[in-house]
Amino acid sequence: MYKVMIIDDEEMVRWGIHDLLDWESEGFVFLEDGRDGKDGLRKLLETCPDLVLVDIKMPGLSGIELIQAARSEGYNGHFIILTGYAEFEFAKSAVSLGVREYLLKPIDEEELGRCVRKIREELEKTDGERLYHSTNEDIAREELFRKIIFQMDVREKLEEQLKRYEISFEEHIWCTAILTDRDLLQHRETVSFQQKVHFFLEDKSLYEEKLTADSQFVLIHRGIDYKRWVELLSKRNERLKKRFGDSLLITVGYNVSKWYDLCYSYEFAYFLLEKEFLFGAYDVLSVSTIEEQQNIAENPSPEHIIMLIEVGDLDGIRGCVEKFRLYCIRELMKEMDIKIQIMYNLMLIRNGIEKKYGNLTEGITQLMEELNRAEKLDWLMELYCQILQDMCRQIGNDGSGTVIKRMYYYMEKNYGQDLKLESFAKMFGYNSNYLGKIFRKEIGDSFNNILDAIRITNAKRLLEETNLKVYQISEQVGYSNIDYFYLKFKKYVGISPKEYKKKREIVSEGYT
Numbered sequence: 001m002y003k004v005m006i007i008d009d010e011e012m013v014r015w016g017i018h019d020l021l022d023w024e025s026e027g028f029v030f031l032e033d034g035r036d037g038k039d040g041l042r043k044l045l046e047t048c049p050d051l052v053l054v055d056i057k058m059p060g061l062s063g064i065e066l067i068q069a070a071r072s073e074g075y076n077g078h079f080i081i082l083t084g085y086a087e088f089e090f091a092k093s094a095v096s097l098g099v100r101e102y103l104l105k106p107i108d109e110e111e112l113g114r115c116v117r118k119i120r121e122e123l124e125k126t127d128g129e130r131l132y133h134s135t136n137e138d139i140a141r142e143e144l145f146r147k148i149i150f151q152m153d154v155r156e157k158l159e160e161q162l163k164r165y166e167i168s169f170e171e172h173i174w175c176t177a178i179l180t181d182r183d184l185l186q187h188r189e190t191v192s193f194q195q196k197v198h199f200f201l202e203d204k205s206l207y208e209e210k211l212t213a214d215s216q217f218v219l220i221h222r223g224i225d226y227k228r229w230v231e232l233l234s235k236r237n238e239r240l241k242k243r244f245g246d247s248l249l250i251t252v253g254y255n256v257s258k259w260y261d262l263c264y265s266y267e268f269a270y271f272l273l274e275k276e277f278l279f280g281a282y283d284v285l286s287v288s289t290i291e292e293q294q295n296i297a298e299n300p301s302p303e304h305i306i307m308l309i310e311v312g313d314l315d316g317i318r319g320c321v322e323k324f325r326l327y328c329i330r331e332l333m334k335e336m337d338i339k340i341q342i343m344y345n346l347m348l349i350r351n352g353i354e355k356k357y358g359n360l361t362e363g364i365t366q367l368m369e370e371l372n373r374a375e376k377l378d379w380l381m382e383l384y385c386q387i388l389q390d391m392c393r394q395i396g397n398d399g400s401g402t403v404i405k406r407m408y409y410y411m412e413k414n415y416g417q418d419l420k421l422e423s424f425a426k427m428f429g430y431n432s433n434y435l436g437k438i439f440r441k442e443i444g445d446s447f448n449n450i451l452d453a454i455r456i457t458n459a460k461r462l463l464e465e466t467n468l469k470v471y472q473i474s475e476q477v478g479y480s481n482i483d484y485f486y487l488k489f490k491k492y493v494g495i496s497p498k499e500y501k502k503k504r505e506i507v508s509e510g511y512t
Contacts, residue, residue, distance in 0.1 A: 002050040002123055004028040007040030007066065008082060009058045013105070017053060020109045027120050037061025041069055049077055051119055053103075056083040067097045078119045082107065141165055142211040145220055148259065149176065149211075149266045162259070172222045175229060176253045176265040177207075178273055179217040196248055200240055206232055216273075218266065226255050226286055234284045241283075249276065252286040277335040278328060280376035290329065299327045302348040308427070309353060309392045310413055311406040316427060317392065321385040325377060339371060342384050349391070356413060357395040364390055403428050403435075404442040408450070415454045416478045421447045455479065456492040463501045470497045 004023065006014045014033050023030060031047050034040020037058040044052060044066075052070075056063040067079055080101045081094060101115045144161050147153045179200065181193045197217050201210065207219035221229055233250050241247040251272035253265030272285045279285050300320040308316040328338050346368060354360060367387045374380035407424050421439075424447075425432035439447050455477040462473045471482050474497075479485035489497050 001029045002027055002120065003031050003047065004051045004053070005031045005034060005040070005044060005047070005049040006053045007034030007037070007044070007058075007063075008053075008055040009036045010055070011035075013055070013082070013107075017107060017112070020107060020112055021116065026113070026116050028116070037063070037066045041066050044070055044075065045073055048075065050123055051078045051080065051116070053080045053082055056081055064094055064097075067094060067099060071097055078122070080115050080119070137165065141167075141209060145209045145218075145262075146211050146213070148262050149213075149218065149220075151263050155260050158260070172259075173225060173255045173257065174259055174262050174265065175221050175224070175226045175255050176262055176269050177219045177221070177229070177233060178251045178266075178269045179219065179248050180215060180250075180273065182249050182276070196240055196244055196246070199243060200236055200248060203236055206236060220262065226252050227288060230284055230286050230288065237283050247283045249273070250284045252284065254287050275332055277338075277375075278332065278377050280378050290332070298323050300324060302345050302352070305345070305388060306349055306352045307410065307414075309349070309388060309395070310356075311410045311427070312392055313406070313427065314389050314392060317388045318385050321381050321388070324384075325381045328377065338377070338380065339374075342371060342380070343368070346384075346387060349388070353391055353395060360391060360394050364394070403430075404439050407439065407447075408443065411451055411454055415451065415458055416476055418478070419451060451478075452488050453492065456489055459485070459489060459497065460493065460500065463497060464504050470501075473497070 001024075006017050008014050008017075018030065028051065031049050032043055034043050034054075038061050040052075040054065040058075041061060054063045054066060058066075061069075063081055063083075070077075078101075079094070079097075079099045080103060081099055082103050082105060084105050101119065103111060103115065140161075144158065144165065148158055179197060181196065193215070201207070201217070206221075208222050209220040211218050211220075230252050233252065237247045237250060251269040253267070253269035256262060256265050268287070272279075272289075275285075279289060282289055300323055305317065305320055308320065333341075350360065350364070364387055367383060367390065371380060371383055374383060411419060421436055422432045424430075425435045428435070436447055439450075443450055445453075459473050459477045462468055462476065463470075466473075468476070470485075474480075474482050474485035477485075479488065486496055489500070493500055495503070
């Protein structure tokens with residue numbers, strides 16, 4: 001079936017033309033109508049109909065101007081001009097644009113049918129010629145590999161055609177690669193994609209077969225491992241970048257040993273293309289790009305990040321963000337899932353920080369709003385890191401002072417948690433024994449004794465200021481074992497928690 005489009009600013013005219021003929025029996029199927037010249041030109045260039053019926057007189061862009069613009073963009077389809085009697089002489093000026101058919105309004109059914117059938121005959125003749133010329137080996141080979149990659153025919157028929165073109169289909173290493181442009185993916189116009197591809201493909205040693213698919217070029221190689229092919233493609237891409245100031249985005253599938261499995265190599269290359277958001281730092285992507293991340297990625301918890309913020313470890317924060325970036329790549333997370341995870345983390349982290357230190361400034365909120373606009377993973381992660389480090393600065397602990405002072409600061413704020421010297425040692429990259437020695441040297445006592453002292457000081461405060469039971473206070477200050485709490489309290493205060501509370505009540509009553 002051939003494609004037909006009507007471009008007319010009068011809706012009744014468009015409806016009338018739809019109803020005048022049995023278009024399907026004439027061999028045509030309708031595309032979406034154009035409501036005026038500008039709308040019609042846009043739709044025409046997007047869909048490339050075989051036949052366009054266009055009104056000569058429309059607001060904004062006349063029929064003649066529309067045809068001129070379409071021809072200048074390379075459109076070679078057929079036009080029928082719809083015109084009133086007064087514009088008929090003007091309409092005939094379109095002969096220079098290859099328009100040979102005109103219909104006067106109101107449209108006559110028989111005249112419309114005659115024009116449509118005449119154009120259909122021309123289209124069929126052109127198709128026949130095109131089919132004849134497609135026997136050209138280059139075109140035929142491209143069509144053959146298109147059928148292989150997109151599984152458009154049965155294996156036996158494809159195998160016959162491989163034999164016809166003397167293409168060896170015995171076991172080899174087969175592989176596919178997709179060439180496209182990030183500017184195309186993001187709807188930006190820079191250097192022409194066609195220019196870059198033309199330069200890239202001048203080196204014919206890089207591929208054995210090529211074909212086009214939408215806004216992509218697909219390359220096929222045989223007898224070379226994909227890792228070596230990645231190296232060769234990368235070198236060519238570097239040359240292209242020096243020439244044009246910009247490179248192509250290339251995704252490489254994995255090796256297959258059978259020609260009829262090329263479809264799977266292509267599907268993996270296309271899968272990588274869909275993950276382009278994750279790999280903004282790479283121009284050539286392959287399975288190796290993912291494998292590099294397998295053993296070095298983790299997803300740091302919000303609780304760990306809060307701890308880093310509180311101790312002022314700016315480098316540690318950046319390290320956590322980098323680990324999360326690698327984790328996203330390893331897990332091949334979708335863009336929206338990454339952004340949702342970051343927003344969820346920030347909500348937990350912000351709530352945890354504000355409970356202890358009060359509200360953070362609006363600058364944090366503004367940065368969080370920018371996260372959704374990030375077009376690349378690296379940009380997104382830089383914003384994430386900046387927000388976390390700004391939280392650190394806002395609570396007044398931006399990494400200044402010694403590691404020991406930062407530890408002490410954190411212990412004072414988080415004495416109720418399960419704090420261990422080993423955890424701090426891991427955070428700051430120290431041996432735990434060494435960290436314990438420098439802690440004692442700077443503070444004057446051991447880590448555990450200082451932690452006990454902080455906890456007992458806060459236990460005394462809670463005994464004085466609240467009506468909490470002793471076991472509740474024990475849990476709040478970090479002792480899960482009530483007997484152990486009694487032991488430590490008596491060691492530091494000299495009496496039991498209950499005796500201390502009773503003594504403070506007597507003192508308080510004496511003052512009243």
